[in-house]
Amino acid sequence: MKDELDALELNKTWRLVDCPAEVKPVGCKWVYRIKCKPDGSVDRYKARLVAKWFTQTEGVDFLETFSSVVKPATIRLVLALAFMKHWPIHQLDVNKLFYIGIFLRMFI
Known part of the structure; x- marks a missing residue:
């Protein structure tokens, strides 16, 4: 999780800002995955911070997608x-x- 947060900060992909009163912020959650070697043993543990875009409504919360x-x-x-x-x-x-x-x- 620390590696993921460090990469996001290093790449300046996000910054903390105050949320205007009329805006509903999008939440986020951690997604975990275990990467395995071909023999089935654990290679590494991965964590990714993802936005909960499914909480938004098209035309209300956003107008276009990317x-x-x-x-x-x-x-x-x-x-x-x-x-x-x-x-x-x-x-x-x-x-x-x-x-x-x-x-x-x-x-x-």
């Missing part, structure tokens, strides 16, 4: 740009999805 999923067309575009400009391409594992969003915003 999904932080990379579309295949976006990946093709970035790869095509890298090829045309002779940029090096490297594969890497990303610990937090937030980093992917920052990377793609640099090119789009």
